[in-house]
Amino acid sequence: MMAQRDAVAALPPLARRAAAILAAAAFALPVLAQPVTPGQRATAQQVAQAGVPLSELAPNAPDRYTVKRGDTLWDLSKLFLSSPWRWPELWGMNLQDVRNPHLIYPGQQLVLEREGGRARLRLAQGDGALPTETVRVSPRVRVQPLADTSLPTLQPHLIEPFLSEPMIVDEGTLEHAPRIVAAPENRVLIARGDRVYARGSAEAPLMLKTGGGDEYRVFRNAVPLRDPVTRAVLGYEAQYLGSARLVRGEDKATVQERSGDTRELPVAATLDVVSARSEMRVGDRLLPDPGRQLVSYTPRAPEGRIEGAVVSMYGESVALAGQNQVVVINKGTADGLAPGHVLAIQHTGATLVDRSQPGERTEIKLPNERNGLMMVFRPFERLSYALILETGQGVKVGDRVVNPR
The missing domain is CATH 2.40.10.410 (FlgT, C-terminal domain)
Known part of the structure; x- marks a missing residue:
């Protein structure tokens, strides 16, 4: 460690700054991506002391398994345990080797040990650390990607589209949202690449925002969702149609009539349709896009009765x-x-x-x-x-x- 610090200290100032940024990112990214709750750690520590009863293992749990690209923590839990959502117990089986259950990487080998009616899981000798390549440090700036290759809890593509598409709203939310008022050439249906015009309310007109945030999602028809037993309305689901980007905000213009009189008219905002899952039309509503949501999903049982x-x-x-x-x-x-x-x-x-x-x-x-x-x-x-x-x-x-x- 001291030799490594000396090598970094010998770099030029720009190289030292780049090395510090890369080192900070390498340590920060995994921790921010997948936190471990105190309850999950407590469960793992309990299992680490006693192991897991053999009856809790999956019927075909392998004695040895090599982690491969495409695996998830859910896959591994399902492979070794009868209940895959009990991944903290899987972590507890190899707590000494894996300090963070979200930092398991392709190429590592998991070994299942059965002894005294209990089972424990460990990493094969030499597999406890993140696989890395030896890089010789020289006094010049190098750019190296820091892709996080650790296993996700679930495949992200299964959930990410639904983080912005479906929307549960209260009654009246869409009625007060900005609306599409016109399309070029009087088109009835609007698709990707088209330009549309929209208006907000007098209190909240559509205006360009400083620093971005001009992405909108397009919705239609807030359908009531009813409890299947009581038939009470629990909320309204808006139909997602696509997304649009605001390029020019609402304004006002002075129009001169034939009589010579002038009057002031509102000018609609201009948006470009970026994506379209279904055709849009005049009257569809706009809601601000929340942006990409980086959420940590750690499968676990609810604390209360559901x-x-x-x-x-x-x-x-x-x-x-x-x-x-x-x-x-x-x-x-x-x-x-x-x-x-x-x-x-x-x-x-x-x-x-x-x-x-x-x-x-x-x-x-x-x-x-x-x-x-x-x-x-x-x-x-x-x-x-x-x-x-x-x-x-x-x-x-x-x-x-x-x-x-």
Whole structure:
């Protein structure tokens, strides 16, 4: 370490500054990306002392596994444990080797040890550190990418599109949002690359912002989402159409009439359509784009008791949702849900008449059957978007969601 400091000190000032920035980024990025909660660390420490009972292992848990590119923490937990959302226990099995469970890298080898009715997981000798290449330091500035190759909890592409697309709004939110008022050449349908004109309200006109923030999402038709049991309206889901960039804000212009009189008219704002999932039209509404949201998802069970139901499927004409699809459930932050909470999916048992005994007609209900797992990734007050992690028969509206155990 001292030799390394001496080598850096010998660099020219510009090179020393670049080295300091690279070193700070190398240490900061992984920590900011995936925090570990005190509860998860406590669970891991408990498992580290006692190990995991053999009965908790997955039936086909391998004795040795080499981590490969494309794996996720969910994949590894599912590979070794009977319940993949219990990843803190997987971490606890090799707590001595892996100080942070989110810093596992392709090429490292995991070894499963079984002894005394308990199981522990460790990294193969020499695999405890981040694989690096030896670089000779010379007195000149070098640019080297610092891509984070550690394993994600889940594949990011499964969730990222839904962080900005679906939107739960209150009644009246879209009615007061800026609206598209015209398109060039009187077009009925508007697509990507088209220019549109929009207006805000008198109190909040569409104006260019200092320092950016001129990206907008385009929505239509706030559809009420009802509780499948009580039929109460829990919120409104706006249909996402695409995005547009504000290039010129609203203004006012003086117009001279034939009579010679003048009057002042409002000038609509100008926007360019950047992307279009569906055709837009006059009357569609604009909401500010929240930008890319870097959220850490650490699958875990909710702290409190959850008993809810699936309210709707995200997407048009979808009656049955499968793995990696998104649904809306009737529980949210008011019920204690947070990003990363894992819930079990249950098919509601049918109600029928028992005709097995001659002369008797007793109405009975069949038990609810487990049908997979889902993870909440975007909760609102009374509703949440959840990603289906696994399911056997597909998920439909009305299916129950409960704590995973």
